Amino acid sequence: MRPTVRSVRKSTRPWTSGSSGIPPVWQGNSAGAREDRLARVLMRMSKLFLRTLREDPADAEVASHRLLVRAGYIRRAAPGIYSWLPLGLKVLAKVEAVVREEMDAIGAQEVHFPALLPREPYEATGRWTEYGPSLFRLADRKEADYLLAPTHEEMFTLLVKDLYSSYKDLPLALYQIQTKYRDEARPRAGLIRGREFIMKDAYSFDIDEAGLAASYDAQRGAYERIFTRLGLDYVIVSAMSGAMGGSRSEEFLFPCEIGEDTFVRSPGGYAANVEAVHTPSPEPVEASLIAGLPAAEVADTPDTPTIESLVEVANATRPKPDGGAWTGADTLKNVVVTLVSPTGVRSLLVIGLPGDRQVDAKRLEAAVFPAEVEPAGEADLAAHPELVAGYIGPGVLGPNGAPRDDTDGARGAVRYLLDPRVVDGTSWITGANEAGKHVFGLVAGRDFTADGVIDVAEVREGDPAPDGSGPLELARGIEIGHIFALGQKFAKALDLKVLDSGGKAVTVTMGSYGIGVSRVLAAIAENTCDDKGLSWPVGVAPAHVHVLATGKDEAVFTTAQGLADELVAAGIEVLYDDRVKVSAGVKFADSELLGLPFALVVGRGLADGVVEVRTRATGEREELAPEVAVARLRDLLASASA
RNA sequence: CGGGGUGUGGCGCAGCUUGGUAGCGCAUUGCGUUUGGGACGCAAGGGUCGCAGGUUCAAAUCCUGUCACCCCGACCA
Numbered sequence: 001m002r003p004t005v006r007s008v009r010k011s012t013r014p015w016t017s018g019s020s021g022i023p024p025v026w027q028g029n030s031a032g033a034r035e036d037r038l039a040r041v042l043m044r045m046s047k048l049f050l051r052t053l054r055e056d057p058a059d060a061e062v063a064s065h066r067l068l069v070r071a072g073y074i075r076r077a078a079p080g081i082y083s084w085l086p087l088g089l090k091v092l093a094k095v096e097a098v099v100r101e102e103m104d105a106i107g108a109q110e111v112h113f114p115a116l117l118p119r120e121p122y123e124a125t126g127r128w129t130e131y132g133p134s135l136f137r138l139a140d141r142k143e144a145d146y147l148l149a150p151t152h153e154e155m156f157t158l159l160v161k162d163l164y165s166s167y168k169d170l171p172l173a174l175y176q177i178q179t180k181y182r183d184e185a186r187p188r189a190g191l192i193r194g195r196e197f198i199m200k201d202a203y204s205f206d207i208d209e210a211g212l213a214a215s216y217d218a219q220r221g222a223y224e225r226i227f228t229r230l231g232l233d234y235v236i237v238s239a240m241s242g243a244m245g246g247s248r249s250e251e252f253l254f255p256c257e258i259g260e261d262t263f264v265r266s267p268g269g270y271a272a273n274v275e276a277v278h279t280p281s282p283e284p285v286e287a288s289l290i291a292g293l294p295a296a297e298v299a300d301t302p303d304t305p306t307i308e309s310l311v312e313v314a315n316a317t318r319p320k321p322d323g324g325a326w327t328g329a330d331t332l333k334n335v336v337v338t339l340v341s342p343t344g345v346r347s348l349l350v351i352g353l354p355g356d357r358q359v360d361a362k363r364l365e366a367a368v369f370p371a372e373v374e375p376a377g378e379a380d381l382a383a384h385p386e387l388v389a390g391y392i393g394p395g396v397l398g399p400n401g402a403p404r405d406d407t408d409g410a411r412g413a414v415r416y417l418l419d420p421r422v423v424d425g426t427s428w429i430t431g432a433n434e435a436g437k438h439v440f441g442l443v444a445g446r447d448f449t450a451d452g453v454i455d456v457a458e459v460r461e462g463d464p465a466p467d468g469s470g471p472l473e474l475a476r477g478i479e480i481g482h483i484f485a486l487g488q489k490f491a492k493a494l495d496l497k498v499l500d501s502g503g504k505a506v507t508v509t510m511g512s513y514g515i516g517v518s519r520v521l522a523a524i525a526e527n528t529c530d531d532k533g534l535s536w537p538v539g540v541a542p543a544h545v546h547v548l549a550t551g552k553d554e555a556v557f558t559t560a561q562g563l564a565d566e567l568v569a570a571g572i573e574v575l576y577d578d579r580v581k582v583s584a585g586v587k588f589a590d591s592e593l594l595g596l597p598f599a600l601v602v603g604r605g606l607a608d609g610v611v612e613v614r615t616r617a618t619g620e621r622e623e624l625a626p627e628v629a630v631a632r633l634r635d636l637l638a639s640a641s642a
Numbered sequence: 643c644g645g646g647g648u649g650u651g652g653c654g655c656a657g658c659u660u661g662g663u664a665g666c667g668c669a670u671u672g673c674g675u676u677u678g679g680g681a682c683g684c685a686a687g688g689g690u691c692g693c694a695g696g697u698u699c700a701a702a703u704c705c706u707g708u709c710a711c712c713c714c715g716a717c718c719a
Contacts, residue, residue, distance in 0.1 A: 186715095365717090583677050
């Protein structure tokens with residue numbers, strides 16, 4: 001901050017001399033020297049390092065990617081890696097400024113770590129291996145291992161450990177805005193999923209769970225303010241903590257067709273990542289009624305290895321007692337998967353779920369983490385001859401299985417978990433563990449039990465929300481923020497402890513909070529662009545007003561120059577298209593492509609004493625006298641950023 | 643990792659089937675005419691046709707290999 005400069009500037013701003021003294025949002029009220037610099041310099045198109053492209057780049061599909069490249073904001077340097085050009089960098093600085101302001105406002109303090117880090121801390125937390133191939137690794141000349149950080153939990157934890165050792169130092173929140181590296185298997189959509197990207201990551205340090213909850217809520221509130229200020233709609237969904245461990249976790253999603261995250265929401269306000277959806281169980285049938293259900297019967301069902309064929313044969317041979325037709329939902333499908341533990345141990349798992357549902361791979365991965373899932377191979381099945389492909393039933397699974405000679409009398413070598421819908425008292429058609437045979441009327445709780453419940457069936461449009469708030473709707477979104485109540489995973493691994501008031505060492509409880517800054521920029525572009533180009537909200541636009549001088553008349557240029565200077569003097573950021581020998585049509589098209597919120601056109605109307613003010617987002621145009629143009633634009637800016 | 647596709651001036655593409663001196667549009671440079679919706683004329687610069695090997699008198703074009711990139715999926719805060 002440069003107080004002297006700011007105070008001088010303040011006195012030149014007529015609209016800040018009122019009662020509030022608070023400058024308009026679009027002024028960047030506490031973003032520091034960089035913002036000051038932006039406001040005071042007139043950018044000239046004739047000098048600006050910019051080349052707009054008339055045609056879409058061949059490798060860009062989504063709108064934000066296409067337009068950011070066409071408008072000269074970014075250039076691709078390598079797959080998933082982009083260079084920032086002057087205009088793009090200005091927008092990035094604006095987005096960062098909003099993030100900084102809101103982080104600072106909740107008392108988080110900015111630090112900055114290297115992106116290039118040694119292996120050791122990541123070894124200590126297991127992430128050197130856990131992160132897998134997504135981690136950029138490299139070696140120095142002495143063959144020592146380094147990595148390009150995908151996220152910085154370890155470094156923050158170690159820094160705090162380095163300096164703090166008392167409960168009196170907590171709570172503490174630190175953040176940085178840093179370049180992160182992840183060697184994504186398939187980068188795509190430009191800035192939305194890159195291998196190098198800019199992220200704000202914050203970490204909270206508390207003495208206990210209650211402190212963590214308060215820190216978490218503070219961050220959550222700051223996130224809401226950040227995305228609101230950036231004009232991005234967002235949905236907060238509960239998420240699985242996944243690889244990060246910990247308890248509470250929420251994602252901020254920008255709902256958008258091209259989003260890569262699928263989430264669900266209900267009319268009543270429930271929202272969750274598909275991985276985190278909790279399927280409600282039906283009420284179990286009372287034990288007294290279960291006894292009265294018809295006994296299970298084995299029946300021949302030749303050539304029915306699939307649910308579809310089974311339903312067909314069932315309807316042809318054993319009509320449903322209630323007169324209706326059997327459907328996949330009446331069958332209990334038992335899906336075999338192989339789990340590989342982090343230490344490499346393979347084991348089989350059978351998941352029993354209604355036959356009309358598929359296992360959702362993402363939900364399964366999340367449910368069994370940190371184990372990995374592989375499809376069951378021939379070798380896996382060969383080790384369990386009791387599993388008859390296509391006719392697997394509960395009879396040989398989990399607690400229902402026969403004692404095994406080779407396992408000290410343990411029953412059921414294969415672990416068996418059921419979908420929450422398969423409650424006690426429900427009756428099913430399912431495999432009889434013999435080729436060509438199924439069991440009808442096999443009742444859960446009476447005829448078989450399982451080792452537990454696993455909620456990994458696909459979530460469908462129309463499924464009931466777990467909180468009873470109505471049918472679920474599936475939607476897609478871009479993950480723009482993610483907050484985790486990490487707990488003690490990193491503090492334990494790196495031994496971050498402080499002394500409590502009783503002089504006892506206690507492990508610190510942490511939270512981690514990320515915002516994909518460069519991704520947010522792309523999301524804003526995606527959100528506001530149209531077929532003509534970008535269209536930035538006032539708060540993040542590379543400049544506020546695009547002054548266009550059209551025509552060849554000398555007076556046009558001198559008037560435009562004069563107005564541009566006036567605007568700058570009024571603290572408004574200006575991009576001035578002073579190019580000569582460029583036709584009006586080209587200037588208009590470029591202006592729309594670049595997407596500044598307002599344009600001031602000085603051209604043929606000047607002879608009649610008028611200039612034109614255009615609003616990019618709405619396409620509105622108004623003609624007015626040059627003398628009042630600056631005041632008008634000031635009003636428009638003030639109301640646009642209100 | 644599976645499927646599909648593409649590599650030809652800075653960008654977007656044609657040429658390849660049927661081998662014969664590498665082309666178009668945009669952009670760039672110069673001159674002139676234009677100037678409110680991506681102008682026009684004339685002239686100019688710029689390409690080891692991804693790379694390697696092979697076939698051939700001759701390869702952007704045919705053959706073999708290889709690399710890279712893009713899209714869909716898998717995977718991934």
